[in-house]
Amino acid sequence: MSATFALPVLSDGLDRYVQQVSAIPMLSQEEETELATRWQREHDIDAAGRLVLSHLRVVVSIARGYAGYGLPQADLVQEGNIGLMKAVKRFEPDRGVRLFSFAVHWIKAEIHEYILRNWRLVRIATTKAQRKLFFNLRSMKQSFSALSQSEAKEIAKDLGVKPEEVMEMDTRLSGQDVTLHAEEGDEEGYAPIDWLADTHNEPVAVLERRAVDHLQSEGLSEALEKLDPRSRRIVEARWLAEGDAATLHELAAEFGVSAERIRQIEVKALQKMKGTLAAA
Structure with a gap:
């Protein structure tokens, strides 16, 4: 690219990346229109690249809003960058809208898709209405306590879902871990563990355990x-590391390809392993 600054790389570390994108100047409306017109009419890659670079800080800002989902921030930024590139590709400067406003939808959409693919608690969010519920419920709640029936009905009406779906999602999002054991020093109290039956040696449990052991050892090894x-x-x-899982960007730097290419390889590999394990 003809820009005078270096292209930020997430594999250098998120803090370093944020510093780099923050140093890239935003474009004036005239500059933005000129670059977008060059891209739209001439498919000028340099012009498109400058549009993307000048808005990387926007992606970082939006991605920070999804920090509570337990996913690597670097991956959220990368997915948002993909959304930004899609926005630049479709941006029409003649409509009189700034790229910032136009790109927000595409950035959020890409991050939403990534979260839904990777956050196991929201596998129930399969319809458009349920996805809207998942991403808006926290902001629509008036307090941190559980929803009342009237609150659930009001939110359900606004989002076009059933009240029971609102209640179920609220339970999933606000659920907390509960200890099975009694508090330290509470010798007379009963804890949940005291009421659980010992099913460890039941025939069905033994067979299930053997099957799981096979999948986790021999089956997994064969699939790999x-x-x-x-x-x-x-x-x-990404999935079997004892410590922190590697990010898409770290692996992209290791193999000299894009993070999106790493994600494609990962998806294909997991599908192949799933088929191998199912046939075992």
Whole structure:
């Protein structure tokens, strides 16, 4: 690119990346229109690149709003960057709207899709209305306590879902871990663990345990062996690491490809492993 600043790289670390994108100047409306017109009419890659670079800080700002979902911030930023690039591709300067306003939808949409693909608690959010419920429920609640029936009905009406779906999602989002054991020093009190039956040696449990052991040891090993070295490395680093899982950007830097390419390889590898395990 002809820009005088270096292209920020997430693999250098998120803090360093934020510093770099914050140093990139925003474009004036005239500059933005001129660049967008060059991209739209001439498919000038340099012009598109400058539009993307000048709005990377917007992606960082939006991605920070999704920090509470337990997913790597760097991955959220990368997904948001993909949304930004889609926005630049479709941006029409003649409509009189700034790229910032136009891109927000695309950035959020890409981040939403990533969260829904990776956050197991929201697998129930399969319809458009349920997804809207998932991403808006926290802001619509008036307090941190559980929703009342009247509050659930009002939110359900606004979002076009059933009241029971609102209550279920609220339970999932506000659920907390409960200890099975009694508090330290409480010798006379009963804890949930005291009421649980011992099913460890039941025949069905024994068979299930053996099947799980097989999948986790021999089955998993067999599935990994059927992957090519690069795919196996990516799966192991992302899903089987004992410490922190590697981010898409760290693996992208390791293999010299884009983070999106790493994500594609990961998805394909997991699908192949799923098929191998199902046939085991």
